Amino acid sequence: MPQLDTSPWPxxxxxxxxxxxxxxxxxxxxxxxxxxxxxxSIKTKEYKTAWKPKWPKTYSPSLMSQ
Known part of the structure; x- marks a missing residue:
């Protein structure tokens, strides 16, 4: 039975x-x-609107006068 030649394996x-x-x-x-x-660069888009964007005021119910 012939032997397997392993020399080219590496x-x-x-x-x-x-x-x-x-x-x-x-x-x-x-x-x-x-x-x-x-x-x-971070550039914000400017939209042409008739109003200025602003956040509405929100009040917590516990802070409102009673």
């Missing part, structure tokens, strides 16, 4: 690992990387 395993790493890197290049939100 090279096969190493080349497989390198190939898998290369393929995953190529797949990662297809993803869109979003920029860090801290560096985005």
């Amino acid at each position: 090279m096969v395993i190493l080349s497989m690992i390198v190939t898998l790493f290369y393929i995953t890197q190529l797949k990662m290049l297809n993803f869109i990387s979003h920029t860090n939100p801290l560096f985005k």
Whole structure:
């Protein structure tokens, strides 16, 4: 019964690992990387309305005069 030659196995395993790493890197290049939100300039939209936006006053029932 012939013996199995295991001498090329380390090279096969190493080349497989390198190939898998290369393929995953190529797949990662297809993803869109979003920029860090801290560096985005924050601009508020100005709406042209006839009134000024303001919060209504709200009172807690316990603070109202009796």
